[in-house]
Amino acid sequence: MELRRLDNIFFATCPDEAAAAQIHDIAKSTVAEFGLRGRLLDRLCLHITLHGVGEYEGLPRSRIAQANEAARSISMPGFDVGFDRAMSFGGNGQNRPLVLSGSVGHAELRRLHRLLGEAMRRVGLWRTVRSSFTPHVTMLYDSRTVAERPVPLVRWTVREFVLVHSPQGHSRHNHLGRWELAG
Numbered sequence: 001m002e003l004r005r006l007d008n009i010f011f012a013t014c015p016d017e018a019a020a021a022q023i024h025d026i027a028k029s030t031v032a033e034f035g036l037r038g039r040l041l042d043r044l045c046l047h048i049t050l051h052g053v054g055e056y057e058g059l060p061r062s063r064i065a066q067a068n069e070a071a072r073s074i075s076m077p078g079f080d081v082g083f084d085r086a087m088s089f090g091g092n093g094q095n096r097p098l099v100l101s102g103s104v105g106h107a108e109l110r111r112l113h114r115l116l117g118e119a120m121r122r123v124g125l126w127r128t129v130r131s132s133f134t135p136h137v138t139m140l141y142d143s144r145t146v147a148e149r150p151v152p153l154v155r156w157t158v159r160e161f162v163l164v165h166s167p168q169g170h171s172r173h174n175h176l177g178r179w180e181l182a183g
Helices: 017-035 061-072 106-122
Strands: 008-011 048-056 079-088 096-103 138-142 147-160 158-169 174-181
Touching: 008 061, 008 106, 017 079, 017 096, 017 138, 017 147, 048 061, 048 106, 048 147, 061 158, 061 174, 079 106, 079 138, 106 147
Parallel strands: none
Antiparallel strands: 008 048, 008 158, 079 096, 079 147, 096 138, 158 174
């Protein structure tokens, strides 16, 4: 029996190159300090997930069109975000995400999440909208757990959000759309 490969589609915002390099350095030092064995996510795959659109076999044009319509309706200024703690999230077995968390700019992230969720509902993508949202950046997955700990502040300005296509089983992200935040 052949396994189906799914295409994950989601909205996200991504760190700039300097912040992605900082995040990668924090991940490498955490791996060394705690003897983690998980593979670091590629710098180009680091992101904050805003909302999922869904998992599909192939790229459904109608869903992508709906996502584009929702994204075009978002109007808010850019904002700064910051992350200064590393920790493992729940998960299970080999699948415990090691993440960055923090609090700088997270009210604005929550606002972007809310506005995008409302827009997605208006265009018929209500099934994948989640009301809960914990801003974080996943750095790797591992079987070991790392308790919350302070790390050097990683800060960047969120100037846009993107629609990401992430083919299952591949360590890459393709951006299907990009929308700038005003101001």
